[in-house]
């Protein structure tokens with residue numbers, strides 16, 4: 380079916396207490412693997428592109444590939460901008476047919492984050508596109524973070540309420556203990572904080588950095604109110620491992636289809652497995 384907006388899909392997840400997987404795509408094989416995994420589970424799916432992936436692929440390529448992928452399957456597919464760091468990329472993605480965007484103003488102080496996010500929301504809403512904001516900081520795994528340091532970066536429930544009402548965001552990414560780009564499931568989520576934010580904020584909550592979170596903790600986070608879970612590092616690990624396995628078996632292989640085909644299948648199986656954990660199987664309607 381044609382690309383759909385994330386708005387009604389996330390609102391359904393919010394009402395029915397499950398989460399949608401938002402999977403970062405880096406090339407054609409990722410996009411095909413993501414829709415195949417979601418199709419196998421009859422689940423709606425969000426395919427997202429970071430500014431880095433957009434720079435690598437070209438915005439017209441990623442928009443065209445995901446549009447064709449969506450039209451080839453009978454499930455709702457969203458094309459989402461992940462971590463838009465300035466208003467220009469938000470405007471560009473909206474213009475190129477993205478059906479959901481994120482503006483990440485978490486590097487700024489509260490007032491500046493509110494001001495810029497409000498502008499991003501206006502840009503997106505003018506074209507009927509929903510916008511995710513971020514409050515609190517989800518750091519990157521470039522060093523080890525102590526629990527105290529992570530707690531200082533976490534989202535305050537009271538500020539979250541003010542942020543959502545002043546910006547008009549459709550969904551909110553929160554900092555609750557996860558860290559970006561973690562290759563081991565060693566992060567502990569603050570489930571009580573998710574519940575506290577959920578009680579203050581009436582839009583779907585988003586978890587970034589899920590690859591470092593245990594399956595049990597992730598399932599509890601969804602029960603507590605997380606409605607969108609971003610998944611990038613797990614896909615990168617599965618894709619790369621499949622390529623390495625192929626070369627370990629066939630060091631002289633030069634056929635790209637035999638190198639990238641198994642990597643595409645590996646992406647599809649991680650996507651299906653995450654969807655089952657998040658509870659969105661058979662929610663394609």
Ligand SMILES: [Zn+2]
Pocket residue numbers: 462517559587588609
């Ligand atoms: Zn993120």
